[in-house]
Amino acid sequence: MRVLSAATLLTAAVVLTACTAAASPTASSSSDASHGLTTVTAGKLTIATGQPAYSPWVIDDKPQSGEGFEAAVAYAVATKLGFAKKDVVWTRTTFDSAIAPGPKDFDLNIQQFTITDKRKQAVDFSSPYYTTAQAIVTTKSSPAASITTLAGLRSVKIGVATGTTTYTLLQKVVGGSNIQVFNSNDDAVLALKSGQVDAIATDLPTAFYLADAEVKNGVVSGQFSDSSGGDQFGFVLPKGSPNTAKVSAAVDAITKDGELAAITKKWLSTTVNVPDFN
Template identity: 50%
Template sequence: MSRIRISLAASAAVVALAASACAPQPQSDAAAPGSKASKGSDCTIDSPSLHERGRLTIATDSPAYEPWFDSNTPSNGKGFESAVAYAVAGKLGFARDQVKWVVEPFSHSYAPGAKAFDFDINQISITPQRAKAVDFSTSYYTANQAVLTLDGSKFANSTSLSALKDARIGVQVATTSYQAVLDQLKPTHKPSVFNTTKDEVTALTNGQIDAIVTDLPTVFYLAGAELDNGRIVGQFGYAGGTPEEFGLLLPKNSGYTSCVNQALSALKADGTLAALTKQWLSASANVPELKQ
């Protein structure tokens, strides 16, 4: 689903962590990145499956906001998704100067057609509909939806999804939050759709909507940095309680999909992905779960 947009300062510790993750890692598995993989995939840095041989081209939207990126500069290695992207690149054998960032609007990324990148990292939820037009990696982050309102709102102390039934909910265009609201909250009022997170915040402060629903890390940022009186009501899983999963998006039938999956598997196994998640998204932990 989701797309956050906004930026915070990053710590030097994460820069070091992201940088160290970029270094090529030795692989013991014969099918690991950097070797000839199973199913005929070439996972070398000169693979013909790459958009440009010898270079890893990574896409995201602009502006690119916190906590996913820092200062709208994906190439600085700061922010969760920037750090993950460089960690994946490192497992694939790419040095930092062999990574090229390009801009791809969120709603265009999963449209059918040729792509000018090797993978896109942009809080893109893995859905069956999108997977008809593009490839997805395995998940690199699992995110619940969350509800944000203002202190003093009659919905501020809601402890269940049913208590939000009559709320006027705002969501961002081209995210899965819209369907999540319909399926889980079953609201009386049709959700209002906004082009940007900023538009959602403006509508909330102006009283046009009662609450915003988006992914939990975005809600944390908005409550802490964009609103003086923001109140996080709680979080909920989408699709019958199953959390939403973000995946790296690749061109349909990309020969590099299995390579990226192997890199992510290695990052999970050696603890790098967990460390990056804790470093950048640790604020998401202690939010009450909203049930029916």
């Protein structure tokens, strides 16, 4: 009876182990030996972005085209990771859900995520692929619209939000009594609309938004080459992703070989006609 009981218990243990293994939640990712990554879908790299994704980050809300700064960066990184363009799969997420704790249905997410210590508690970040520049927003009819030099900016009234990196930079490279300080970007925008100032200064991503959505006949007339103190953008990955180091290495590679600089110049300067003030 003891022998039979032992055998029965052994059989039960094997069955229980098998059932437990089958019932355990498995990650939706799968190992992809050909690329050395663990991805949502074997042989594919799933990249998420916003819905919609705006120009100049993604042109015409079509990241699969590779047109736009972040779409181009995504494909450049995918290539460094060993993925052909046809093996990149795009999906969409909201900004907040992407940086919230919990499982993800993407391998990478790119939609102007500023790297912060607080966010690092919930997700991983790659090396930065962009440091925000500061820029000038004005209207097509403003005297500020045609100014191309730092010296020229001293001849117009510029609004800026207090306590921002933009304000610090503006004081450094422009200075002068023509700078008017406001409590927020919203207040500065109102001052521009009312004619109290000729232009406003803010970070480049915000400048694109304001010129497109908030300021009638708005234009981003130029950007500052000095990006010291600017926020850094990185790819978001699931917390503890085994791919984070490899993605960072890919970002570092396109930075080192000059490809990232060429992409930045094309999509955040030349294409959108936002030259550097000199």
